[in-house]
Amino acid sequence: MTSTNDRVVPPAARRRRRPTKTGVVLSGELIVETALRLIEEHGADALTVRRLGLALGADPSALYRYFRDTDDLLLAVADELIGRTLRDWRPTGDWRADLRDLGLRMHSGSLAHPQAAVLSSYRVTGRAHEIQAVETILGVLRGAGFPDAEAVRIYHAFVDQALAFAALDAASTALPPAARAAEAGVWRATYARLPADSHPNIAATARHLVHDMRRSAYPTALDLLLGAAAARLAETTGGERAAGPGPGGGHAPGTGPADGRAAGSGPRPPGPSH
Amino acid sequence: MTSTNDRVVPPAARRRRRPTKTGVVLSGELIVETALRLIEEHGADALTVRRLGLALGADPSALYRYFRDTDDLLLAVADELIGRTLRDWRPTGDWRADLRDLGLRMHSGSLAHPQAAVLSSYRVTGRAHEIQAVETILGVLRGAGFPDAEAVRIYHAFVDQALAFAALDAASTALPPAARAAEAGVWRATYARLPADSHPNIAATARHLVHDMRRSAYPTALDLLLGAAAARLAETTGGERAAGPGPGGGHAPGTGPADGRAAGSGPRPPGPSH
DNA sequence: TTAACAGGTCAACGCCGTTGACATAAGGTG
């Protein structure tokens, strides 16, 4: 749609599986997996078309039969990550606990593949796994009783907070070891030694800073967000218990597991053009 | 320190101001300013060594007399940005309004220079401007009455959330125009058209999604975080008014502008190797 | 059996960051 030039063939139409010179049979999935492996093993910078071609045993330009450009490939990698994160998540019916669990999963899922998360966490893919995630989270919120407009606002804040912290912490994790060690030491070596007369607040809290700053702030931030959301819900519903089926009609759990599986097993279901 | 190879001359030692072929007299500050202008005027992708050289009227390789590599240049640009963000901020005494203002400033400051923000937001520099920011924010929180441990936890969540959203939104802003347009369209073209029977929650809220997702969720997330913090403070202090000067002693404004200026004019102050 | 064409390959383009070698003018020294 963007480019005038398209040698990409939609996955459904692929029939001829011609092997490359080295005997490998290419596929979109194989390429995505290999890209993930490359990123994990050699860092985000290692993901270049040429190196990916080399790792696959194919000419680099062969990739352009599967993905429009490198950005398109990156989106596919991102969606694969989302899919892996959601694969075995199950809602319990307690919206706050469910969202907390989901947020922590997204966060730790990204940290498990920091290099890939850094590259892809800020993208809107519009692909199958992402759509499933959106549907599920909205279902949890509406099922809890949030009115539609409010549900969307909370959804947006929740998701972007998770993605933003994931990217932040992933970037930190993915730093070259030397830089990483240097940054860790800054809190002890620099902040903890500032004199109380010039920096009284840092000096007074130095002990807490050294202890606290080495961990991710995401759990704290997540709990603060969920707490504020719960307070709003209490206001909105006027103290009513939040367990009852809201506008979503109590189908919130329904959209989770079965659909998620189905989406994962077949070919990409409704998949938009890119 | 990283590289064996260094044609960079420390700023203090510079004496000969030899003009370039086109008559321009280079300096680290001029280069940083020009880099910022380039990013502003022609987008994040416009910042390349070659284009910067062209914009300066100098050979691209001349830049390597001032910065070790492009990363070094970007950190200098980021440092300049922090300085500008804090330069004219003044606390009012209302901790919640102050933190809200500060958060929004950090966020919008990053969005004005997305490329620099993306690359630098997750680093702990230990430099003058950063230290100043830590001291100031901690002062606001302690002045509001938060106990030390709690102040540090809120500080951490607040700062990392601001940085994380800044990086997230900056990354989105820094996308190549084509990709950026494509993402904006995904919500209308894909999500708004999903059938209600397969994706009931998305279908029910499609109108809100299209409207809400084009804006940053940071203001919402920020307000949620501050609201939750206020609730905790109310619990802790047992409903006491938060206006009085707490342990921080209300000196928060004092350390700001003078230090910032001084640090900017000389060579890099204490800077860790990173 | 065969002909079409999907899909792998090749070579080239124009960009990028970076560096070694070189040239020259600035500025201290006498």
Place this chain on the structure above:
DNA sequence: CACCTTATGTCAACGGCGTTGACCTGTTAA
């Protein structure tokens, strides 16, 4: 003022990048 050192700007080249037009060849449907 003349001289010399050397800081600093310039040049040319390297290797790597994403991408594309042209080509070639094996698979597959008829």
